Amino acid sequence: MSSTRLLILGVLHDETLNGYEIRRRLELWGADQWANVAFGSIYHGLTKMSQEGLLEIVEKGRGGSTVYGITDIGRQEFQRLLAEAWWRVKPVIDPFQAALTFMNHMPKEQLLSALGSRSAQLRSLLAMCEPAIEGKVQYGAPRHITECVRLNMARTRAELDWIEDAIPRIEKDELP
Amino acid sequence: MSSTRLLILGVLHDETLNGYEIRRRLELWGADQWANVAFGSIYHGLTKMSQEGLLEIVEKGRGGSTVYGITDIGRQEFQRLLAEAWWRVKPVIDPFQAALTFMNHMPKEQLLSALGSRSAQLRSLLAMCEPAIEGKVQYGAPRHITECVRLNMARTRAELDWIEDAIPRIEKDELP
């Protein structure tokens, strides 16, 4: 259901890696910005999918690390999950909407200063992404990864636009 | 960490309700589009927060339902969580980005038809929201709830724009 399995299988599609490296790879791809890729999630996924035969242990502990590789069934499952992810539109989980829902419980002052702060935070997030978009930075991630960054930026800009629009309306007491 | 607690506390801020009604209320507000509000999550939150003293049982089972109300500590916690939700920018969890990440593992044909399908699905989602925005439908949700819908639509449009932009690029083999 969540994308953790898909991500792990995808990372292991062409190489064998240990849990730590997988997590690193995902971070490189910016997956920490839009998925649950805490170490715990990764290691859990690895042991679970090994039990299910989607992965196999290529190199066991013995002082060294535990390296995983994908199996044939794992590859099939990868394709299945990937197709599903492409075809099925699933809702985006967004903590800010919960904040929005209770807008009316915040004093006007706080609302305005929180929005100001968010606006600044979002702007600097966008600024941080610029170099990646312009191809300045290519840490070895495939080129199409920039598309994730683009989409992310577009979403962020959407929130920013909402904020810029909301601020004057709150000032004029049209909101909430 | 997630918004479930905030949502439950917020719903119970001004009235006492049972688990089922809480879930209904949240659905009315569209929370199922951007939060984890499965029944299990709600009921778990209710029992947990009761144990912690944030909620109290106002009316116990006895054939009837278990009705919860918020306590003073619960109100404090609500304010705390609300402030945090407003000030701290937290990442949005988006399953589609995982799909995007492995774009290169999909044959061009499938990519194009999946995008076509998504585009249609997103358009109809947007169409469904229109009446809510124009104030045609007010099932009793506070007026500022439309702001959630607006923001949601803006995000959806961002994805749609990305798709419209990507389709020709894929056709021209500029992607992946």
Added chain:
DNA sequence: AAGTTTGTATTCAAATTTGAGTAGCTGTCA
């Protein structure tokens, strides 16, 4: 050379989320 930070690699308990199932009640339609 001892002490401190930083990076690698993992584990674990506790918290949360999912998804499916149960059971009672109400309306309705034949």
Added chain:
DNA sequence: TGACAGCTACTCAAATTTGAATACAAACTT
């Protein structure tokens, strides 16, 4: 009138996620 659908209200096991803790090695500092 009885059977079947749909709504209300909830439970539960299994899966996942979180957040913090651990351990050990390399690098850096004083």
